[in-house]
Amino acid sequence: MRRARTPAPLLVPAALAVTFLVLPLAGLLVRTPWSQLGTLLTAPGVGQALRLSLVSATVATLVSVVLGVPLAWVLARSRARGRTVLRALVTVPLVLPPVVGGVALFLVLGRQGIVGRWLAEATGITIPFTTTAVVIAETFVAMPFLVISVEGALRAADARFEDAAATLGADRWTTFRRVTLPLVAPGVAAGAVLCWARALGEFGATITFAGNFPGTTQTMPLAVYLALQRDPQAAIVLSLVLLLVSVATLLLLRDRWLGRSGAAA
């Protein structure tokens, strides 16, 4: 395919944009205290925060897949009325400032919250400031990414395959399991990776709803923010770890997409 030469009025801002996006990351690498890397990485709390981050982001992603894929199906396929309203409601967390999400969660699930009070009275369980709260906050913020991604995949998938399955005796549930889900699997995978990355970086809703307790609710982004005030070197190292995880996520996505398109060709 022949590509057009880029016009200068586009080229200059584009180059500026690249610089703007890449320079801070380069700065992070330049300022990294490589000699102290080992000591800083093995400092108490770092491993703990990293483990907590990975575990809570993974659990939040699993919850998002289990609840979000069916929701995406409803948005893409059902003929229920009020679907437009439903989609708007679902995507609110996508644009809502995460701190507001945290406040909202606190008002509902907090000890004095609408659901939280009843939960505390009935079972003695309180959610805020626990690892469960971290997972809930991350799920709240990240699930819409998965829902939107899977809904897009479902809309792009040829619904006539579902007709074909029905003519072969498959009811709607069997069709979903054996035809629809495998067809949109790449979309689910991409959505899950996006969702996981978003959950991993979650800050606002987590600190508002779950607090900042090392070992139970202090995830990597919270640890980075605190470290920057006490020990900037440690903050840089922690940031580097998150950067590496992000790059690895991108590579994973790219391999997945390239692998898929390669197989289909």
Next chain:
Amino acid sequence: MTLDARVVVRRGPLTVDVVLQVADGEVLAVLGPNGAGKSTALRVLAGLLPPDAGRVAVDGRTWDDVAGRVHLPTHRRPLGMVFQDHLLFPHLSVLENVAFGPRTRGASRAAARAAAAGWIERVGLAGLGDRRPGQLSGGQAQRAALARALVGDPALLLLDEPLSALDARTRLAVRAELRRHLADFGGSTVLVTHDPVDAMALADRVLVVEDGVVVQAGTPADVARRPRTDYVARLVGLSLLPGVGEGTAVYLDGGGTVAVAEPAAGPVLVAIRPESVALYPSRPGGSPRNAWPATVAGATPHGSTVRVELDGPVPLLADVTATAFAELGLAPGSPVWAVVKASEVAVYAR
């Protein structure tokens, strides 16, 4: 009567209203231009689209009855359907695709795979069961789709433009095979197509549908001989003559010989369009390779042309202008010479 249906369905400005009756082992072709409502009617039979009025019954069992509020969901109808672009599931192997129906209908894994393997062999895809649909040619994919539709021994087989996605050469081969499988199939078949050759070659009866309504019904020969509208005449004028090919000659089962441009071998169908046939009062000079004596058996005017039915060693339909018809002084029983260029004769394997 296995399939007994009246389908009424409104789609925008178009109202489809057709009666479909097909006996066991019979093939009904629904022929019409794109947008005539053929595929819509087929989707109703499959249960994929609820009708606005009417009734669908198969083997005495009601599948749809709008007045009686009956609608059997698609997955509970014992049918098989072949789609235009095959719609094989891309994530499953050919074997898994064909075994899909038996599995969902309750067969054990082993039984489903055995049945699927049998059909894969029957449609000539032995050894390709492990392939993904993306690794098949168009013709192979359509054969696999046919196996997938027939494996459960359905009561009703629905074919939605099964050959139109194939290139011309493949279409000939797959059409010939489809003809064999349809002859073996014991249930009712409804074939939707816009290609008159499919209808003429595959169907026992043809229903010509235009703007949602049936404009003519009958055997392929009837419809071709006595077209009731211009549209039908243009669509189904083809003369199909069975014979045996040998080099550039085809020896017709009825006794005549037809010269063809492309060499042919074995049992074939010769197809001649009525507008390719020229009529002369006596044997024309210049020794054309295809010139046959005939007698006029009948004539039907349509538009500015007259369709002439010819009897003889090579029975044909010929379209001539009304002026030429008058100048030749043709009437039933008149002797006449029919001339066709070899390059205008199409040959299909059968």
